[in-house]
Amino acid sequence: MSLTLYELAGADAAVRFSPHCWKARMALAHKGLDAECRPFRFTDKAEIAFSGQGLVPVLVEDGTAISDSWRIALHLEARHPERPSLFGDGQGRALARFVNAYADSAVVAPLRPLLTLDIFLRVHEKDRAYFRASREARFGRPLEELNSDTARNVADFRAALTPARTLLGDQPFLAGQAPAYTDYALFGLFMWARCISEVRLLEEDDPVFGWRERLLDAFGGLARNAPIGVADAAA
């Protein structure tokens, strides 16, 4: 079995900060699968043209390319049914699907402006013009102005975590007594922040804080030991 995962990387190729790539990385670890993780930059689209689109993660398994983190999860579950399930029984897949969509809509909305300038300062030089132009078009203002809303965005981010916080009052992981894809779908956003920003997203007495700690420690500290990017002062 040959597995290659194309992951978004910063100027430092060891820094892999994409939330969606982290979902795929955690899913592979959950399945106990080793993949070669290759760095990809925003402007390297030609390198993954074989996948028929231009976004990472892209997983290549024995010559077949799969893009989109949710489709990668479905692929891994279908291809490796003998390994630990990413979804569990009953409505586990529906829970993962729902939490994934919630993370990528309600939770990402206040997080994106908090992280965008930090990402800009850590991406490869060749990505900078593309990144600034595309993000300034999205936000309608210069990246440097996004930090003016930090306090409100942190408050909105914490409020958006209410459903996760509620469920984590009942059980240690969103998926139950052990983590599964439902957890990785939200945790990816925290790895995005961790790898490129020093913003304090959670208070220590927040149940989500303890949950994040448990996931940082999962799989031998895979996430906790991931390289963290340093801003390029010459940016």
Add this chain to the structure above:
Amino acid sequence: MSLTLYELAGADAAVRFSPHCWKARMALAHKGLDAECRPFRFTDKAEIAFSGQGLVPVLVEDGTAISDSWRIALHLEARHPERPSLFGDGQGRALARFVNAYADSAVVAPLRPLLTLDIFLRVHEKDRAYFRASREARFGRPLEELNSDTARNVADFRAALTPARTLLGDQPFLAGQAPAYTDYALFGLFMWARCISEVRLLEEDDPVFGWRERLLDAFGGLARNAPIGVADAAA
């Protein structure tokens, strides 16, 4: 078995518009249980003092009072295990818990200002002073000014439904092939709107629209046939 459900009612006692009371009503129907549904007004707190708090729904089963819609669902599931499950197998209860908290945070936020003036116009005369004072304190402005944000609130409400819309792209109900408490937890909000407002919340081509239609038809049209309140022109 004796079951009584205390439900929030409008000036017209037949109009039961509380989203949380609708969750309990649908849960009872799902279990195939008949309850006497008693009208309650905001200022009738003395009538449910026996429950140890002042909010509805309150369910009384064989002399035991249970308040809070989620605790009512847990009670019905534990007390009537031989009847159709509200949660299903595996992670169904976690899915219901998550969707319930999501409905009551992310989805209710843009809906509340859309409905508040409509509620005011339909509550019992004795509730009006309490309702205006408590809601104007919450919003920090007169109820009559809330309608100025209708277009933005409708857009935000539709955006907040993204996780539900995503899951409903995979399956007819949030709980799977048949409805369960996960569905009622979100559907309650739509009954709140339906019973007291004419605001157009959904476009017909939205997958959430079709899902709402299916739930209106469930249990012999229980929700579709529920009385709708008419605004008191003399308000």
